[in-house]
Amino acid sequence: MDQSIKQRILDQFPLLKDDLSFDVTSPATPNYNCISWAMKYSDRWTQYNSDSKMHDGIVYWWPDGVPQEPTIEAYKMAFQKIGYEGCGSPCHEDGFIKIALYENKGICSHASRELRNGLWTSKLGQNHDIQHSSPFTIEGQAYGRAVVFMKKKFE
Amino acid sequence: MEREWPLLSKPPIILDLFQIKFSEASSLPQDIANEESKIGVRKNYPNRHDNLNSNIQLDKFPDTGISTIKAKANTRLETLIYTSEDKKNKVAIDDKSFTISSEMEYKDWATFSSEIKKILEMFALVMKDIHIERISIRFVNRIRLNLKDDLTEYVNATVYVNQNNMPYPQYDISKFGFKIMYRIPNSPIYAIVNQNIDPQTDYCFYILDLDVLKPLDMSFNVDSIIGVADELRGIRNNIFFNNVTDKLIELCQQ
Amino acid sequence: MNLPLLRNGFKPLFLTIALGAGSAFEFAYNDPNIESSYNINESDPFIRDYFNGNSNSIFNEVTGIINKSEFDKLFNSWESETMFCSFSNQITGNANFKKIVSMGKYAVPFIQEKLEEKPSLIVWALNEIYEKKISNNKKTTIEEACRLWIKALNKGF
Numbered sequence: 001m002d003q004s005i006k007q008r009i010l011d012q013f014p015l016l017k018d019d020l021s022f023d024v025t026s027p028a029t030p031n032y033n034c035i036s037w038a039m040k041y042s043d044r045w046t047q048y049n050s051d052s053k054m055h056d057g058i059v060y061w062w063p064d065g066v067p068q069e070p071t072i073e074a075y076k077m078a079f080q081k082i083g084y085e086g087c088g089s090p091c092h093e094d095g096f097i098k099i100a101l102y103e104n105k106g107i108c109s110h111a112s113r114e115l116r117n118g119l120w121t122s123k124l125g126q127n128h129d130i131q132h133s134s135p136f137t138i139e140g141q142a143y144g145r146a147v148v149f150m151k152k153k154f155e
Numbered sequence: 156m157e158r159e160w161p162l163l164s165k166p167p168i169i170l171d172l173f174q175i176k177f178s179e180a181s182s183l184p185q186d187i188a189n190e191e192s193k194i195g196v197r198k199n200y201p202n203r204h205d206n207l208n209s210n211i212q213l214d215k216f217p218d219t220g221i222s223t224i225k226a227k228a229n230t231r232l233e234t235l236i237y238t239s240e241d242k243k244n245k246v247a248i249d250d251k252s253f254t255i256s257s258e259m260e261y262k263d264w265a266t267f268s269s270e271i272k273k274i275l276e277m278f279a280l281v282m283k284d285i286h287i288e289r290i291s292i293r294f295v296n297r298i299r300l301n302l303k304d305d306l307t308e309y310v311n312a313t314v315y316v317n318q319n320n321m322p323y324p325q326y327d328i329s330k331f332g333f334k335i336m337y338r339i340p341n342s343p344i345y346a347i348v349n350q351n352i353d354p355q356t357d358y359c360f361y362i363l364d365l366d367v368l369k370p371l372d373m374s375f376n377v378d379s380i381i382g383v384a385d386e387l388r389g390i391r392n393n394i395f396f397n398n399v400t401d402k403l404i405e406l407c408q409q
Numbered sequence: 410m411n412l413p414l415l416r417n418g419f420k421p422l423f424l425t426i427a428l429g430a431g432s433a434f435e436f437a438y439n440d441p442n443i444e445s446s447y448n449i450n451e452s453d454p455f456i457r458d459y460f461n462g463n464s465n466s467i468f469n470e471v472t473g474i475i476n477k478s479e480f481d482k483l484f485n486s487w488e489s490e491t492m493f494c495s496f497s498n499q500i501t502g503n504a505n506f507k508k509i510v511s512m513g514k515y516a517v518p519f520i521q522e523k524l525e526e527k528p529s530l531i532v533w534a535l536n537e538i539y540e541k542k543i544s545n546n547k548k549t550t551i552e553e554a555c556r557l558w559i560k561a562l563n564k565g566f
Contacts (some may be wrong), residue, residue, distance in 0.1 A: 033496070040555050043548070054540065127492055233546075252446065256448075295456070295459070351459075
C-alpha cells in the first residue's frame with residue numbers, strides 16, 4: 001500500500017489518526033460509491049437522481065414515494081423502503097447489519113456500513129474502501145457528522 | 156474585368172480607411188496641434204490622443220534613494236489621433252502618414268468620398284507642403300457564414316486541396332488565412348487581399364480585406380487626391396465583385 | 410468548414426506576376442510598410458485582434474488548440490477536489506470538470522489518455538460532451554464504460 005494514499009486519507013479524515021482499526025481495504029475503483037457500498041453493491045454508483053440520467057455506470061435508484069431530494073430524511077426513508085429501520089446508536093447488535101448516514105451542509109453526504117466483526121467500512125468517493133472502528137472516526141469537514149443510524153436483520 | 160457593380164443594401168464592411176503616405180514631415184503633427192482651432196477638427200472629432208517621443212538628459216546620475224535631479228527634455232509630438240465621440244471615426248497623423256478611418260456602418264462610396272474630401276480640405280492649410288508618395292484605400296469586409304457552409308458557394312478564389320493526393324479523410328478546418336498580392340497591369344497600383352476564416356461558437360466569420368495602393372509622386376491637392384481615390388475604388392470593386400458569388404451578394408442585400 | 414477539393418487542376422486566379430529585375434517594387438510578403446497601416450487605439454475588439462493577429466482566445470476556445478498542460482491542471486484540480494465526493498452531482502458540478510466539458514471534443518484526446526492510464530470518473534465528461542452514454546446496460550460498470558469509450562474513440566467515434 002502506497003503510504004501517500006493512507007496519508008491523503010488521514011489528511012482528509014484526521015480522526016482516523018487515532019483509530020487503530022483504520023486500514024485501506026481495497027484498491028481505488030470508481031465502480032461504486034458509498035451508498036452502493038452501504039447496500040453491499042460494488043458494481044454500480046447508486047444515488048438519488050439529482051441530474052440527468054446521462055452518466056455511465058450510475059444506477060439512479062430512488063424508491064417510489066420518497067421525496068426527490070438529497071436530504072437525510074429522504075435517504076432515511078429510502079433505506080426504510082428496503083427494510084432498514086431507525087435505531088438509536090451504532091453499537092453492534094447480533095443478527096443485525098447497521099448503517100450510518102452522514103449529514104454535511106444540510107444534505108446526506110455519506111453512508112457507512114457495519115461489518116460482521118463489528119468494525120465499519122466506508123467507500124471514499126471514487127477511491128478506496130477503508131475500515132474504521134466506528135462511524136464517528138470519519139466525521140469531519142468532508143462528510144460532516146453521522147446523524148442517523150439504521151439497522152436491518154441479516155438475511 | 157469591369158462591369159456594372161451591384162449596389163449592396165448592407166455592405167459587409169467593418170472598417171474603411173483612406174491613407175496618404177508622404178516623405179517625412181517630422182513637424183507635421185505639431186503643426187496640426189498648433190493650428191487645431193483654425194483647422195476645426197475638434198467639432199466632429201472632439202477626442203485627441205497624443206503619442207510623445209521624448210529624449211531626457213539628466214544633469215547628473217541620480218544618487219541611490221530619493222533625490223532631486225534636473226533634466227533637459229526634448230519632446231516631440233509623434234502621433235496625433237483625433238476620434239469621434241463614439242470612437243468609431245478617426246483621423247490619425249504622424250510624420251509619414253495621414254489616415255482617415257471609420258468603423259461605423261458603411262453607406263456608400265459617395266458618402267465615404269465626401270467625408271474624405273471634407274477632412275482633407277480642413278487639413279489642407281497645414282498639409283499643403285507635404286510631398287505625397289502613396290495613396291491607398293483599405294476595406295475590411297466581414298461576412299457571417301455557417302460552419303457547415305461550403306466556402307466555394309460564396310467566393311471564387313480560395314484555398315484548394317488536391318483530391319488525388321489526399322489519402323486521409325478531410326479534417327475540419329478550424330481557421331485559415333492567406334494573402335494575395337495583385338499587380339494591376341500597366342500601372343503602379345497594387346492590391347493586397349487578405350482572406351481569413353475566423354470561427355466563432357456555432358458560426359464563422361469570413362474576412363475579405365482589400366487594400367488597394369498607388370505609389371506616386373505628387374503635391375497636396377484635394378481634387379487630385381480624390382481622383383486617385385476614385386481610381387482605387389474601381390480596382391477594389393473589381394476585386395471584390397469578381398471574388399464573391401451571387402450567393403454572397405444576396406447575403407449582403409438581406 | 411472543409412477545404413474545397415481540387416478536382417480539375419488549379420483554378421486560375423487573375424494574378425499577374427510582378428516584373429523581374431528592374432521592377433519598381435519588391436513584393437515582400439509580410440512587409441507591413443507595403444500595406445495601409447491602421448492605428449488600433451480604441452478600436453472595436455474584433456478589429457483590434459484582427460490587426461494584431463492576436464486571436465489566442467479564439468484558438469483556445471473554439472478551434473481546439475488546447476494546451477495539454479492547461480487540461481492537466483484542470484484535471485488534477487478536479488481529481489483532488491472531488492476525490493472523496495460521494496455523489497455524481499458533486500463531481501460533475503465541480504468548476505474544473507465543467508471547464509473540461511466546455512472544451513468539448515477538443516478535450517477528448519486528453520480524456521482518453523487519462524482513461525488509458527486508469528479508469529476514472531472523468532469518463533462522465535465524455536457522456537456530457539457527446540450527450541450520450543456508451544452503454545444503456547445497467548450492468549456496465551464505470552471501469553467497463555471506460556474500456557468501451559476507449560475502444561469507441563480508437564475506432565473513430
